[in-house]
Amino acid sequence: xxxxxxxxxxxxxxxxxxxxxxxxxxxxxxxxxxxxxxxxxxxxxxxxxxxxxxxxxxxxxxxxxxxxxxxxxxxxxxxxxxxxxxxxxxxxxxxxxxxxxxxxxxxxxxxxxxxxxxxxxxxxxxxxxxxxxxxxxxxxxxxxxxxxxxxxxxxxxxxxxxxxxxxxxxxxxxxxxxxxxxxxxxxxxxxxxxxxxxxxxxxxxxxxxxxxxxxxxxxxxxxxxxxxxxxxxxxxxxxxxxxxxxxxxxxxxxxxxxxxxxxxxxxxxxxx
Numbered sequence: 078x079x080x081x082x083x084x085x086x087x088x089x090x091x092x093x094x095x096x097x098x099x100x101x102x103x104x105x106x107x108x109x110x111x112x113x114x115x116x117x118x119x120x121x122x123x124x125x126x127x128x129x130x131x132x133x134x135x136x137x138x139x140x141x142x143x144x145x146x147x148x149x150x151x152x153x154x155x156x157x158x159x160x161x162x163x164x165x166x167x168x169x170x171x172x173x174x175x176x177x178x179x180x181x182x183x184x185x186x187x188x189x190x191x192x193x194x195x196x197x198x199x200x201x202x203x204x205x206x207x208x209x210x211x212x213x214x215x216x217x218x219x220x221x222x223x224x225x226x227x228x229x230x231x232x233x234x235x236x237x238x239x240x241x242x243x244x245x246x247x248x249x250x251x252x253x254x255x256x257x258x259x260x261x262x263x264x265x266x267x268x269x270x271x272x273x274x275x276x277x278x279x280x281x282x283x284x285x286x287x288x289x290x291x292x293x294x295x296x297x298x299x300x301x302x303x304x305x306x307x308x309x310x311x312x313x314x315x316x317x318x319x320x321x322x323x324x325x326x327x328x329x330x331x332x333x334x335x336x337x338x339x340x341x342x343x344x345x346x347x348x349x
Contacts, residue, residue, distance in 0.1 A: 124203075132206025134197055138175055147208045160274070161211020162202035169198050169264070169272035175305045182254035183277045187264065212273045219289055220265035225297025233296050239278075249280055260305050265296045288315065 136145060142154030143238040149156035153174075157165075170193075173184040200212065218224065235244060243249050246260030255278045260268060269292055275281035280293070 127200050127203035128207050131200035131202070134192075134201055135204055136314060139201075140191065142176070147205060157205050157210040159211045160205065160215060162206040163212040163214050163270040164274040164276070165202040165205045166198055166214050167267050167274060169193060171203060171267055173276070183256070186258060212270075215266060215269045215273075215289075219293060220269045220296055221293065222265055222297040224299040225290075225293040225295075227294070227298040227301045229291070230294030230296065230298030231302075233291055234298050237282070237287070238295075246299050261301055263299075264302065267300060268296050269293075 111180050121337045133141075133253065135147070139154075143157050144154075147157040147227050165174075168184075170189075172193075173188050174189040175190070177187065184263055205211075206213065234246075238246075241249060241251065241257035242260060243257075248257050248259035257278070263271070270284040271279060272292055272295075274285075287295070
């Protein structure tokens with residue numbers, strides 16, 4: 078007993094205890110984290126074949142900008158480690174990637190290349206997810222507009238999104254040549270993925286800021302608004318009062334001016 082007590086008082090005893098504690102914490106983390114990573118990759122779509130196919134597609138079409146291992150290439154493209162499957166699905170399915178010009182202020186939506194198919198996107202997403210995790214793609218239930226509340230979604234959209242996207246999602250100009258795109262062509266899945274990944278100039282709205290249920294409500298509002306008709310005439314893109322006022326002055330006042338000139342000229346002809 079005295080020998081054990083003496084060893085406890087040894088100057089190196091405290092360091093041995095700290096080292097043991099670090100080993101225990103590190104071992105516990107090593108046991109737990111691989112399971113989480115595997116589950117994360119499985120949610121993304123990941124069988125080993127998907128990841129292998131995605132890697133081949135990545136090396137052929139993406140590595141020139143993002144590096145062979147997704148580490149990024151300075152001046153060409155950012156690192157994709159940790160961006161997640163949701164970011165890949167959003168960027169590729171909307172045509173923003175592969176980018177036609179890496180030097181522009183932001184990548185625009187464009188037509189998809191021939192090699193970009195739903196299966197190819199699945200494989201690319203699985204491969205990028207395997208590089209370091211990140212936000213996974215939402216399930217069908219999470220983006221179903223029929224299960225959302227458009228009224229609540231409208232309140233959230235007006236509080237968080239209209240500064241850039243306009244109150245009906247028509248989009249608008251930003252600084253330094255950037256712009257908030259129109260949401261009229263975006264699918265519910267793309268809208269959800271944009272909120273959780275924050276592409277380009279858009280901030281990230283994680284689940285602690287806007288819950289998944291609230292995101293679904295916002296999707297329900299966006300889908301409902303863009304399906305509405307304009308019974309009073311042309312909606313002029315629903316951009317707002319500036320466009321309506323411009324058309325009112327240019328078209329309305331212009332027509333009145335032409336009518337006044339025509340009436341005056343006709344009266345002068347009768348007088349002569």
